[in-house]
Amino acid sequence: MNDEIDIAAIGEDVPLLAGIRTTRSLRRLEKDPVPKALIRKVCEAGTFAPSGGNRQPWFFVAVTEPERKTWIADRYRPLFHQYIAPAVEAARDPAYSDSQRKNMQAAIHLADHLHEAPVILFVAGWTRAGRPQLQALMPAIQNILLACRAVGLGACLTQIHLAVGREIDQYLGLPENCPSCAMIPIGWPKGRYAKPSRRSVDESLFWEKAEGIPTKK
Numbered sequence: 001m002n003d004e005i006d007i008a009a010i011g012e013d014v015p016l017l018a019g020i021r022t023t024r025s026l027r028r029l030e031k032d033p034v035p036k037a038l039i040r041k042v043c044e045a046g047t048f049a050p051s052g053g054n055r056q057p058w059f060f061v062a063v064t065e066p067e068r069k070t071w072i073a074d075r076y077r078p079l080f081h082q083y084i085a086p087a088v089e090a091a092r093d094p095a096y097s098d099s100q101r102k103n104m105q106a107a108i109h110l111a112d113h114l115h116e117a118p119v120i121l122f123v124a125g126w127t128r129a130g131r132p133q134l135q136a137l138m139p140a141i142q143n144i145l146l147a148c149r150a151v152g153l154g155a156c157l158t159q160i161h162l163a164v165g166r167e168i169d170q171y172l173g174l175p176e177n178c179p180s181c182a183m184i185p186i187g188w189p190k191g192r193y194a195k196p197s198r199r200s201v202d203e204s205l206f207w208e209k210a211e212g213i214p215t216k217k
Ligand SMILES: Cc1cc2nc3c(=O)[nH]c(=O)nc-3n(C[C@H](O)[C@H](O)[C@H](O)COP(=O)(O)O)c2cc1C
Pocket: 023, 024, 025, 026, 027, 103, 106, 107, 110, 156, 157, 158, 159, 160, 161, 196, 197
């Protein structure tokens, strides 16, 4: 893929609900560059999200330079390995589910190869009362993930970097009143979009009154 592709047309033919049902995290990415116009297109999808009072709190920082991606990856990798260590231990149990194991392996792969992602996109937003507003950015973030699905780009919502958020935000030029809330590595996927593993909606949907919701697993 290169800049000659028709950016305006790409992804416009994916039916909305079919796209939603087949959007999953794609963390194994090719190293080939992604046209900047396509990153602009998925960020534009983000800007069509709803926001409180239509304040549109979002800002996007797309990192593509190798040394800048390496700097970010060098911070994400140790944090992620620390976070995933208990799951790695738990996965030694043969009873650990295959889909969980695959998900974990893909997440570890991302942590070890983050510097190779063509684009590391940060979604930041204005604080309210001095607090980051993740909830205000989530609709925009989901729109970006769906737009990536539509145009065929692999993407995954991540947040582990928040443990060193201020350090990364300073590196990205983000002021204190506009912290990053999500980091989305983006690139052409090695895998395919497909229906993700989910429990049936019938286990979650109630009419008039909820009944028998299990205690947290
Ligand atoms: C708030 C939030 C934070 C997440 N943080 C990370 C992360 O730091 N690293 C990662 O690899 N995946 C992260 N994920 C992705 C989830 O692990 C993933 O969505 C989940 O395992 C389901 O897999 P699927 O998206 O392929 O269906 C995050 C997802 C959400 C919603």
